[in-house]
Amino acid sequence: MNPDGTSSGAAGQGGGRGSVTIREVAALAGVSAGTVSNVLNRPYYVKEATRERVLQTIEELDFQPTQKARQFRPGRERTLGIAVANLDNPFFVDVALGAEEVARQHDIGVVITNSGYDAEVENQNLDLLVQHRVQGLIISPVDESSSRLQMLQDRGVPMVFVDRVGQNATHGWSVVVDDERGGAIAAKHLVDTGHRRITLVGHPHTSPKVRARLEGVRSVVKKSPGVQLEVLETDSWTVDTGREAGWQITKTLPGQRPTGIICANDLLALGALQSFSSAGLRVPKDLAVIGYDDLEWSAVSTPALTTVRQPRRLLGATAVRMLLELSRDVNAKPRHNHVVLQPELVVRDSA
Ligand code: RIB
DSSP states (O other): OOTTTTOSSSSSSSOSTOOHHHHHHHHTTTOOHHHHHHHOOOOGGOOOHHHHHHHHHHHHHHHOOOHHHHSSOOSSSOOEEEESOOOOOOHHHHHHHHHHHHHTTTTTTEEEETTTHHHHHHHHOOOOOOOOOOTTEEOOOSSTOOOOHHHHHHOOEEEESSOOOGGGGGGGEEEOOHHHHHHHHHHHHHTTTTTOOOEEEETTTOOOOHHHHHHHHHHHHHTTTEEEEEEEOSSSSSSSHHHHHHHHHHTTTTTTTSSSESSSSSHHHHHHHHHHHHHTTTTTTTOOOEEEEEOOOGTTTTOOOOOEEOHHHHHHHHHHHHHHHHOOTTTSSSSSSEEEEEEEEESSSSO
């Protein structure tokens, strides 16, 4: 077995399946063996033109890195990586804090990276974490269907998806909160308190999370005669977006204006509340507002926000416990383990 993990006849013999070394690929492509390794394992670090030239050489020589050469080997330090979608959103801060608390109880260090909702940055962060040979990864991915995540799983990196799992809900290890149930309990509260014109503020067209919450809302509305539902499409989860959406709602004629608003998360709700207040609309008298997440700020907003609580720290803590179990022997564990936590309605003053 060559040092780089390939098997060959006499060292340096080229040609044939499995007999080509990484050094021969490097020599022909005019790069270092490290660059060839990066093309295979951390393609993000290699310039496009170089990457293409190396991949072409690999194909020409039919280079076959052995599975062992590509298999993930965790480092000795007890450290795990957490890649969160956006630390700008306190939801993910709370998930990371919950994860860190359990990791610390097991004398395990945590390296937290922030993707800022940017899939390219996420890829860089993942490469960094794997390069530092963490024991495993906890990730709330920007792009649940990322090929990089699939590649890391194929290389045997122990990984638990938290909050955002996409197609991994049917394979891989993951922990989420039941979004459909969350949407349903928000809608039921509005219907039970007499609201007949309900608007959901969010972006179901781009977020599987919002789509699931909307499905939950719809499941209640369709069983509630006389209740109308509209969706006010936004393009993000932020306070500014909520402010803009709230402003649009203030412009509707009183007879057509919704009386119940469900925002896809608390940040959108906090922004909408600001617009309603600026327009002189009274909450909940003129219109009721429900958020989603139950961030720390939501209890002290004006009015205090009624919201759907996600057990954020428990999400992070559960993900770490699952990762510790999974990374004991990733190959011996079931390929699929999906844990679903429950949301709950927290009734305050806004609805
Ligand atoms: O607030 C951000 C949203 O994205 C949360 O509701 C959480 O579910 C995350 O996916």
